[in-house]
Each structure stands twice: as structure tokens, then as C-alpha cells.
Amino acid sequence: MSGERRGFLKSTFLAAAALATGPTLAASAQQAVGDPMILEPRPWSTKLGYPVAFKPYGQPSPFEANLQRRQSPGLTQTTQASVSFAPLQGFFGIITPSGLHFERHHQGWVDVDPEQHRLMVNGMVEEAKVYTMDDLMRLPSVSRIHFIECGANTGMEWGNAAVPTVQYTHGMLSCCEFTGVPLKVLLDDCGADIKNAQFVLAEGNDGSSMTRTISMEAALDDVLVAWGMNGEMLRPENGYPLRLVVPGVQGVSWVKWLRRIEVGDKPWNSKDEASHYVDMMPDGIHRQYTSIQECKSVITSPSGGQALMGKGFYNVSGLAWSGRGKIKQVDVSFDAGRNWKTARLETPVLDKCLTRFNIDWVWDGSPVILQSRATDSTGFVQPRYRQLREVRGTRSTYHNNAIQSWQVAQSGEVFNVQMD
Amino acid sequence: MSGERRGFLKSTFLAAAALATGPTLAASAQQAVGDPMILEPRPWSTKLGYPVAFKPYGQPSPFEANLQRRQSPGLTQTTQASVSFAPLQGFFGIITPSGLHFERHHQGWVDVDPEQHRLMVNGMVEEAKVYTMDDLMRLPSVSRIHFIECGANTGMEWGNAAVPTVQYTHGMLSCCEFTGVPLKVLLDDCGADIKNAQFVLAEGNDGSSMTRTISMEAALDDVLVAWGMNGEMLRPENGYPLRLVVPGVQGVSWVKWLRRIEVGDKPWNSKDEASHYVDMMPDGIHRQYTSIQECKSVITSPSGGQALMGKGFYNVSGLAWSGRGKIKQVDVSFDAGRNWKTARLETPVLDKCLTRFNIDWVWDGSPVILQSRATDSTGFVQPRYRQLREVRGTRSTYHNNAIQSWQVAQSGEVFNVQMD
Incomplete structure (x- = not known):
């Protein structure tokens, strides 16, 4: 059943009845008003329901159990360095339910203890500093709704129409309200040499130590060091307790479990920007640092x-x-x-x-x-x-x-x- | 620990160090850069993490387990006709996490089978109709972000400062992106007599059969018959599969498990608008139908x-x-x-x-x-x-x-x- 756009999923009794071809909304009202489905009390109308706070943290209806993020079998060699796709076919509006946010991990996701987590800012700064979560959450924060898309989204479609559903063609895409401190505030706090430094490096804290170069222009514009996602703390698989938010830029740069920002004067050419996340052009040359997700x-x-x-x-x-x-x-x-x-x-x-x-x-x-x-x-x-x-x-x-x-x-x- | 604004919850080693009184962001960087907390590898950096889709529907970090919606003990005589309050102290931005949306039930919440659910529109209409979920979800839909506040929110504060936390003073408040069909579309579809009818009645499908009068002015403006909340189907405790969304109006009118809309020419004066949800004025007279939630x-x-x-x-x-x-x-x-x-x-x-x-x-x-x-x-x-x-x-x-x-x-x- 699931929320995958109920109306499109099944050939019900409606199929025979829905014969309208005019511009009116004639798909509606297929049932007679005297239908027993209406007149007989439903079981849920005749009893006491569940109490409040029966679920202190609520869950979707059991009837929606089919709406899941899913791996694409065989896409990668290990499930820790892989992708789960968001079920876009069942989404409404623009907010992605946090439980269905797509995943792209390079060495699996981890349960980080926020009390132990630290963020270092170093490199071309007056004073290198280390922040606890307590430090960060006292600072001026902002909240913004942004999409995040993996650079490889729709990647299997280059050759031909390879996968059957929008979950697999476009499901490395999500959109949430993020809350955090502007990276600019931290760079100011540490006295970053923004006259000479042109880049920052963002480094993650999982086993893969994902490292990505971000332009100083973006860093001083709308990049956030974020702890909030859709009103609550980030989910573990999305970088809890801290991730970078780089609006408009491919997801790999939104470094999860963020532990370090280094200020520097040239791009780092890390493994994830040299051998991966590069565009093979017709002449056989790799195009590098193409990070903006176009329209x-x-x-x-x-x-x-x-x-x-x-x-x-x-x-x-x-x-x-x-x-x-x-x-x-x-x-x-x-x-x-x-x-x-x-x-x-x-x-x-x-x-x-x-x-x-x-x-x-x-x-x-x-x-x-x-x-x-x-x-x-x-x-x-x-x-x-x-x-x-x-x-x-x-x-x-x-x-x-x-x-x-x-x-x-x-x-x-x-x-x-x-x-x- | 929980996400209840980590920074405010505890007196950590930071308390002693945070002595700044100037306007700079000097709360930060309490740790020396050479601190072992930074230099020693964390356990989660040295191993393979969990695979993608390990949780096909994700959950908050175990470290956030304390962030829950909670009852106010003794507030009501039964837990089925009661309230659970949203933990506003732990929220960021404007989106309420669906699992922490406040609850106000009048006879408990129910697990409705969407295949069996029906919505009837009757009363002063050319043709009374009955809609399945499939019917409704084919119709033109809109998505809007709105707050919902129970009319009784902050109610215990009339006399004095009665409750200790913002969860209990203001926690009957949430804000989500809702998706559904404008009620106006259904009224048009059934040929509602909008010249003579001035009101609609909304009726729910739980044991309490909550019924509320809505003005035709609102019904033709921004009221939605909604199935979507924060990108997915409504949660059961929030009216799955169908609820009314009445922007700006107190929550009781956002009828859950919506089963019937009746078009009429006078207010219904139902039990939930005659004996409840009325304002006792200084002269002992009840003020009725005061439904807008003021600034x-x-x-x-x-x-x-x-x-x-x-x-x-x-x-x-x-x-x-x-x-x-x-x-x-x-x-x-x-x-x-x-x-x-x-x-x-x-x-x-x-x-x-x-x-x-x-x-x-x-x-x-x-x-x-x-x-x-x-x-x-x-x-x-x-x-x-x-x-x-x-x-x-x-x-x-x-x-x-x-x-x-x-x-x-x-x-x-x-x-x-x-x-x-």
C-alpha cells in the first residue's frame, strides 16, 4: 500500500469508473452516498484509541511500511561504501522526512557521542581553536531550507534509461531545514587570513575521513556548520552531531561528522576530489572541482x-x-x-x-x-x-x-x- | 543528554572557563589544540560503520532519547482524552519533527486503513459525494507550511506561572508542511450552495466524532483537506490518512481522521464548540467561536x-x-x-x-x-x-x-x- 502516491499504484474498482475526459474533476465520487462503507461504523469509531504519548517519538502508519529508502543492488561492492535512495515517488511538498533522507557513505555511518565530539579550525588562522558542541551551540545560529543532491544522482542514466523508478533515477536528493552557525563566524573567531587564503578544507570523522576543498567565497557566503535538521538534531546517518551545509553544491562536500576546518591558499586535491567526483569529458580529460548542482x-x-x-x-x-x-x-x-x-x-x-x-x-x-x-x-x-x-x-x-x-x-x- | 539545547543543560568544565563579558564570541575554543581529545583517534574513526539502509526508515541518535513529547501528569482524567506536549526547548528552525508533533486527542488515536477510509461531502450541495483516498489524491494539490496551536496552549498560565518548562507552557504548538486538496475544490466539485450556505461542518472518524463549524469564508480561502505532512503521509496520531488544515485557527478545528464535510447555513453548536473551546469572560458569559490564534x-x-x-x-x-x-x-x-x-x-x-x-x-x-x-x-x-x-x-x-x-x-x- 504505502504512500507511494496511492492513486497511481493500483487498479482498483475505480479504474472502471473513471471515464471522464472533460476538464472537470470527475474522477471523484465514485461511490454512492448510501454505500455500506459509509453507513456502517468503522472499527476505529467504536472504541477508545491509543493514549497520548503512547509513542513518545512517533512513527509512520504501519500502512506506509513500504515507503523506504533502498539500496540499488550491485551498485557498489560493499554496503558501507554505498547509497540508499530516497523514495521521491511518495514525497509531497519540499521537505524530506528525516527518516527517508538519502544516504551516501564512504565507510559506513557511525554513532558519535556529542559530548566527545570536537571541531578544530586550523591552518591560515591567527589562533587555531577547538570547539565542543556546547561552544558551537552558544554561537549565533541561522536556519535555512536547502536541497542536497549527490553529484552522482541520475548517474546511471548517462548511457541510457537504466533504472526503473524515480527512486533510483533521482533519489540521491533530499531537502531539509538546516540550523547551524555560519562558517564565517568561526573563521572570524579564529582570525582566518581571508586576504591570502582562498580555500578551506572540511574533514569528517568517520573511518573514511572524507576531505573536501571548499572555496573561500562559498565559506564566507552561505556555508553552515550545522547541527539541526528539520527541527531536531541531525540523524546519525546524516552526520550527527555536526555536518557542513554547502548550499547548491554536491552532497559530498557537505562533510558529515565534521571534525576539522583547515584554512589554506590552494585546493587540497584529496582522493575524493582527484579520483572521484570528477567529470570525464569527451576528450578523455577529467574536469575537476565542478561542484555546483545545475538547474x-x-x-x-x-x-x-x-x-x-x-x-x-x-x-x-x-x-x-x-x-x-x-x-x-x-x-x-x-x-x-x-x-x-x-x-x-x-x-x-x-x-x-x-x-x-x-x-x-x-x-x-x-x-x-x-x-x-x-x-x-x-x-x-x-x-x-x-x-x-x-x-x-x-x-x-x-x-x-x-x-x-x-x-x-x-x-x-x-x-x-x-x-x- | 538529548537535544534540549545541549549548551544550556549542563554545567560542564566549560562553565568555569566561560568568563567572557565582552561582545566577542569568546565562549568558543576552551580546549587547547594539543588536547588528547583531538589527537587520539575516536573509536568511530577506526572501524567500518553501519551500512546504508541499515535503517530503511531512520531514527534519531540514541543520545537524543530524552527529547520526547510528554504528558502533563494529572492534567486530564484519562490519557485518551489528553495532551502530549512538544519539546520546544530542543527544536531548531520552524519545522516540527513529525515524531515530536504535539498531540491532543478526545478519545485516543486510531490506526485507520486508508483503503477503507472515505470522505463524504453533503448538506447544501447539488450532489452529495463520497471520496476514496485514491479519488482525493488525483485532485489538484497544494503544499503550505503552517503552524498549528491548540486553543488551550498556555492555558495553565492564566492564573499564574504554573508549569516549569516551555514544553508545558507552550508545547501544544507545532509547524509542518501540509499537502492536500483545497476544500474549495471539493465544494466546487459537489456544487456547494455558497450563496446561501455560510458554514461547513467538519467531522472526524475516531470514537469522539469531533465536529467543528468552519466559516465558509475560511473554507473558500486557505483550508486544505490534507494527507501530507512534512513530505510524507500524516502520522496516525495526527489524523492519518486525512485531516483538515485550517491555517491560523486553533487546532481543534483541524479535524483528524476527517470523514465528513457538511455544508449548512448556520453554525452547528456542537459539544466541542458549546461546552469546550469557549472563552469565559469577566462577566461570566462564554465567548464562542473565537478560533483565530492571535499574535x-x-x-x-x-x-x-x-x-x-x-x-x-x-x-x-x-x-x-x-x-x-x-x-x-x-x-x-x-x-x-x-x-x-x-x-x-x-x-x-x-x-x-x-x-x-x-x-x-x-x-x-x-x-x-x-x-x-x-x-x-x-x-x-x-x-x-x-x-x-x-x-x-x-x-x-x-x-x-x-x-x-x-x-x-x-x-x-x-x-x-x-x-x-
Whole structure:
């Protein structure tokens, strides 16, 4: 059952009844008002329910148990250096439920004791310092809603339409409200030499000691040293008790279990920015330090693996985002890109944040191909695969932001297909 | 330990060291850089961690186990008709973690099977209809972030400062992103007689069959029939699979397990709007149908039950909201209301939504009284207790939006006190 857009999952008795082709909302009210489902008391109306605080920390309904983050079998050699994908097909709005935030670990996740955790700031600073969590949480904090996307998201789609569902094509994507101290405050506190230093290094505290170079420009702009996520402390698998938040930049730079910031005057060229997270260009040269996640969108409902319940009215819904600013417009095509209609954007529309779009659609029962195309506040338009490949070739893994196509078959089943 | 603002909970070794009195961020960096806590590898840095999807639906860190919603012992005669309060003292930003959303049930909460759930719309309509969840989730949906506050929140404070912590003074308050179909769409679909009908009734499906009258003006404005909360399906204790969202209005009208909307031409005067949720005025008359939650704010950190770690810099943080619009300004006083400073508002600042405020403070170690005072976009200013009582007397339970005072003792301990 699960929350994977209930309406698209099953061919119920509704399928036969939903014959509307006009613009009215005629999918509704398939049941007679005298139906016994209405007139007979439901079991839950006739008894005393569970008390308050029966669950001091609440959980989803048992009927939603199928909505999980999932590994892609065989994607990596070990499950500690792997990915679990967020089930975008079941999400609403822009906030990612913390329990379903995607995971990308390089040596597994760890349960860090916040009392023992420390953050060092060193390098080109007047005074190197070590902060406890208590120290950090006294400092001026800010809260911002931002998306995080792995640079490898949609990576398996470079060659062709390789995976069946939006969970696996686009599920290395999440969006949360983060709270923390601006990195700038710590750099000021330590007297960072911002005239001569052009970079900072962020280092994590798990076994892989993930290290990533961040430009000083970003560090002084909107980068946060964050402990809060969606109103509570970070989850362990998302870096508890401390992670870097680098808005607009690929997830690998959002270093988890953050233990050190080093200020320096050149990029570190660490293993995770030299041999990984580089873009293989058509001429065989690796492009390095391409960290901004460019403007992108995807229809999440309907999407691959779902099945429409028959002709009639549907709310087509999806997500759009840009690492360079706000989403300005999302257009949706129901004919593989020949014609486009502008979708409604849900508010708030925020900087470097997911934007939810919705658009009305009446399906006439014939096969169609659905696409979405986002435009951001810089005027950048999400490319077609043909346009992306003209520049980038076909040998990349990272930074695929091409237009996604979903084919709706006459049966109502939805498939991942790739259009030029 | 828990996330109850780690920094305020404990007197650690930091307490002795944090002697800063100047405006710099000198609370930081209490540890020498050569400290063994930094130089020795931590256990979690030396091993392989947990694999991805080890928890297909993630949970908070075990170190945060103390952050729970809690009953107020003895508040009600049964735990099924009771309240659990949200731990505001541990929250960041504006999003309430779904697992810590406050609860107010009238006959306990129930596990509703979404396949069996129905919503009827009847009364003054052209055609009464019954909707399945599948029907509803095909319709045009919107997503909005709104606060929900029980009308009885802060109710025990009418007489005096009765409860020790912000969890119990203000914890019937939460804020989530809700997704659903505008009620207006359903009223249109059924041909509601909006010329003659002035009200709708919302009826729940638990044992209490909660019924509440909503004005047609609100019904046609921003009321939602919602299934989504913070990106996933509603939690069972918050009305899964369907609840009404009535922005700006007290929580009791946000009917959970929503099963029926009736369109009518006069208010229903149901038990929950005749004998409960009415305001006892000074003349002994009950004021009825006062459902808007007026402009209000509270400092959540530091707050009652916490203890400052000594003199020095603190980030004072809190929440502000108004059922009539946006928060325009929040002022904070460190001297029981004699002088006020304007706090920073975190973005986004949204309509009928929590707004997080922060303000810098250097505590000199002497006893003080902290207050916050919100102003909304209508120009309404949150009242002092004296002002509230001039109009409302002292016998009410509901709709107390007076300024909250926290007393910081010389010891650093924080107490709930009431000022005129």
C-alpha cells in the first residue's frame, strides 16, 4: 500500500469508473452516498484509541511500511561504501522526512557521542581553536531550507534509461531545514587570513575521513556548520552531531561528522576530489572541482513503476531545483517535448531549495511521454540529453541534469525512457 | 543528554572557563589544540560503520532519547482524552519533527486503513459525494507550511506561572508542511450552495466524532483537506490518512481522521464548540467561536528548567506566530520589559507559520528577566498579562497569547515567572 502516491499504484474498482475526459474533476465520487462503507461504523469509531504519548517519538502508519529508502543492488561492492535512495515517488511538498533522507557513505555511518565530539579550525588562522558542541551551540545560529543532491544522482542514466523508478533515477536528493552557525563566524573567531587564503578544507570523522576543498567565497557566503535538521538534531546517518551545509553544491562536500576546518591558499586535491567526483569529458580529460548542482527537475508522480488507474483527471507533480539560485519556471510536456505548459509552483520558492510543481492533466488513455523542464533565476534552462551530450559526452558519472522522460503506456503503466 | 539545547543543560568544565563579558564570541575554543581529545583517534574513526539502509526508515541518535513529547501528569482524567506536549526547548528552525508533533486527542488515536477510509461531502450541495483516498489524491494539490496551536496552549498560565518548562507552557504548538486538496475544490466539485450556505461542518472518524463549524469564508480561502505532512503521509496520531488544515485557527478545528464535510447555513453548536473551546469572560458569559490564534511568541532557549553555563555570549532563540498573517517584528527584553531590542528573523517568514527569531546576548552573571514580544503584519502587538486580563479577566482557559517571562537566576537556572 504505502504512500507511494496511492492513486497511481493500483487498479482498483475505480479504474472502471473513471471515464471522464472533460476538464472537470470527475474522477471523484465514485461511490454512492448510501454505500455500506459509509453507513456502517468503522472499527476505529467504536472504541477508545491509543493514549497520548503512547509513542513518545512517533512513527509512520504501519500502512506506509513500504515507503523506504533502498539500496540499488550491485551498485557498489560493499554496503558501507554505498547509497540508499530516497523514495521521491511518495514525497509531497519540499521537505524530506528525516527518516527517508538519502544516504551516501564512504565507510559506513557511525554513532558519535556529542559530548566527545570536537571541531578544530586550523591552518591560515591567527589562533587555531577547538570547539565542543556546547561552544558551537552558544554561537549565533541561522536556519535555512536547502536541497542536497549527490553529484552522482541520475548517474546511471548517462548511457541510457537504466533504472526503473524515480527512486533510483533521482533519489540521491533530499531537502531539509538546516540550523547551524555560519562558517564565517568561526573563521572570524579564529582570525582566518581571508586576504591570502582562498580555500578551506572540511574533514569528517568517520573511518573514511572524507576531505573536501571548499572555496573561500562559498565559506564566507552561505556555508553552515550545522547541527539541526528539520527541527531536531541531525540523524546519525546524516552526520550527527555536526555536518557542513554547502548550499547548491554536491552532497559530498557537505562533510558529515565534521571534525576539522583547515584554512589554506590552494585546493587540497584529496582522493575524493582527484579520483572521484570528477567529470570525464569527451576528450578523455577529467574536469575537476565542478561542484555546483545545475538547474534540474523531475516528475515524481506519475513516474516509472507506477500505473495510472485509467483515463481521466490527474495532478501531475514533481520537483525542481538549482544550485545557482531560485526556480523561476517549470514547464511540462505531455508529448515528448513538442508542446509545453507552465506548471504551478508551490510556495515558498527559495534559494538553492527544492520547489514543488503541480499541473492539471486529463489523460485520454493513449500512450504519451511526460517531461519537465526547469528554468532558474539566472535564466539557465535544463538541457535535453542531446544538448548535455554535445558538451559532456557519454562517459561521465556526475552532474547529469538532463530532462527526464516517463512513458505512459496504454495500459497505464509508466516506464523510464530516454529521449534525445 | 538529548537535544534540549545541549549548551544550556549542563554545567560542564566549560562553565568555569566561560568568563567572557565582552561582545566577542569568546565562549568558543576552551580546549587547547594539543588536547588528547583531538589527537587520539575516536573509536568511530577506526572501524567500518553501519551500512546504508541499515535503517530503511531512520531514527534519531540514541543520545537524543530524552527529547520526547510528554504528558502533563494529572492534567486530564484519562490519557485518551489528553495532551502530549512538544519539546520546544530542543527544536531548531520552524519545522516540527513529525515524531515530536504535539498531540491532543478526545478519545485516543486510531490506526485507520486508508483503503477503507472515505470522505463524504453533503448538506447544501447539488450532489452529495463520497471520496476514496485514491479519488482525493488525483485532485489538484497544494503544499503550505503552517503552524498549528491548540486553543488551550498556555492555558495553565492564566492564573499564574504554573508549569516549569516551555514544553508545558507552550508545547501544544507545532509547524509542518501540509499537502492536500483545497476544500474549495471539493465544494466546487459537489456544487456547494455558497450563496446561501455560510458554514461547513467538519467531522472526524475516531470514537469522539469531533465536529467543528468552519466559516465558509475560511473554507473558500486557505483550508486544505490534507494527507501530507512534512513530505510524507500524516502520522496516525495526527489524523492519518486525512485531516483538515485550517491555517491560523486553533487546532481543534483541524479535524483528524476527517470523514465528513457538511455544508449548512448556520453554525452547528456542537459539544466541542458549546461546552469546550469557549472563552469565559469577566462577566461570566462564554465567548464562542473565537478560533483565530492571535499574535504570540516565546523564547525557547534559554527557557524554564534549563541552566546557563556561566557568563558570556549566548544566542537567544525563540518562535513567533500569528493566525492573522505574517510576523513583522520580534523584540526581546533582557530587563523585564523596560528596554527592547529587535531580533533577527530567520527566513522564510510565511503567512500563518512559525517564524524563528534569534538575538545575540552577553550575560553578565546577574539575575535578569527575559521576554519576547511579537508584532504581526496587521500591526497587532502581543499583549502583556495586564493588558490581556483587562479584556479577558482571569477565568479563561483558551487563547492566552500574553508575553512570557523567564527569570535567569544568578546560578544560571531559568524559571517560569509571570510579570504584569
